[in-house]
Amino acid sequence: MIVVSAASGAFGRLVVDRLLEGGAAGRVVAAVRRPEKAVDLAARGVTVRHGDYDDPATLRTAFAGADRLLLISSPELDTARRTAQHRAAVDAARAAGVGSLVYTSFLGADTRAEGLTAAHHATERALAASGLPHTVLRHPFYTEAFVHPGLRDAVAAGELADGTAGRGLNTALRGDLAEAAARVLTEDAHLGRAYDFTGNLWDHHELAEALSRVCGRPVVRRNRADRAPGARGWLEEQVRAGALERQTDDLRHVLGRPPTSLDAAVAALLGHPRPGSPDARPAGPGTS
Missing domain, CATH: 3.90.25.10 (UDP-galactose 4-epimerase, domain 1)
Structure with a gap:
């Protein structure tokens, strides 16, 4: 089972599209803050679960049974709140027994802990400390x-x-980055890697x-x-x-x-x- 968090957003929907095109129908779960916004995904055979970054209990339920989880970074602009949301998601994934986690980070987050990269840097550190098998996808600007x-x-x-x-x-197109995420979620060669996409x-x-x-x-x-x-x-x-x-x-390699x-x-x-x-x-x- 593949769970995609924030699946009703622009990027999440593209990832779900790529997964379905690749033959993952019946194995995709969309974790969304407002399930009523994802009725179109349900109509395509995607299981929709309530998963709110501000409500860790819903995340544990949404992530249950996931062999692989795509943790799409929160759109929250406040660094402290965004970091807390991501840490809650990592903790929920570990509690739910997720097999492996793929996280959408940002270019430079491995070395810079300020500005746009601050929350991503903290999340990458939390992932490293969690013991969860994971892959990091550092995105450029769209x-x-x-x-x-x-x-x-x-x-x-x-x-x-x-x-x-x-x-x-x-920069890279959302569609290319979504296709790369879908490949990482469905292929076995990417576990433990950190990719810097451009x-x-x-x-x-x-x-x-x-x-x-x-x-x-x-x-x-x-x-x-x-x-x-x-x-x-x-x-x-x-x-x-x-x-x-x-x-x-890296992007050329994964694609x-x-x-x-x-x-x-x-x-x-x-x-x-x-x-x-x-x-x-x-x-x-x-x-x-």
């Missing part, structure tokens, strides 16, 4: 944070404003070229000096500092293929596939 339908405005204007100073990004390195000049190719209209990159509002401004600061340029082959190309990501996320192009869709299981 490509969807930078490549999204809002870029249609840039296509219409013929200009892509860029506040990253042209530095590289190692996608293909790209920059906004390449993004402008991809937008031009995929959408069939010329788009040029323009430097933007002013700071973008909110979270986008913070993200761009990280990129300008080179914090998203680290590269590994057994290259991560989805930038052109394919643009086509999928903007809904502009190039007619007849084999690269105009995100690569799924068994594709290259």
Whole structure:
């Protein structure tokens, strides 16, 4: 039995999709905070259980009988609360006798214990101390944070404003990361490993070229000096500092293929596939 926590979220649903596509129907359990939000999963043959990160008793019940558990990190932004939620989940997994646990961490969490990585760092330490067999999947930022339908405005204007100073990004699509998680959950070669996932390195000049190719209209990159509002401004600061340029082959290794190309990501996320192009869709299981 494979239990996926937070299975009604965007990433959790993708993992469930990949598991079902891979033939795991009848063996998948979705642990969710609000079961009424997962009736569509139940209709597909997925067992739905109540599992709330803030209620450890529900977690023990949700995780019961799991050969493998995917612990998807909480969306909680407060570090102390998020850390407490994760520790409660690890304790519940141990109490429930879970066979092995797969945890979605963040790049750098093995060495940095501040900021975004603080709760992940604490969770990785808790896992190491728990005695539970486990695998750690350290994620990069999602490509969807930078490549999204809002870029249609840039296509219409013929200009892509860029506040990253042209530095590289190692982002990955949720779909690729979900497929990797499904493989780790269903294959035996990953136990005890810690993977640092990165996608293909790209920059906004390449993004402008991809937008031009995929959408069939010329788009040029323009430097933007002013700071973008909110979270986008913070993200761009990280990129300008080179914090998203680290590269590994871990995602390619687990997927057994290259991560989805930038052109394919643009086509999928903007809904502009190039007619007849084999690269105009995100690569799924068994594709290259």
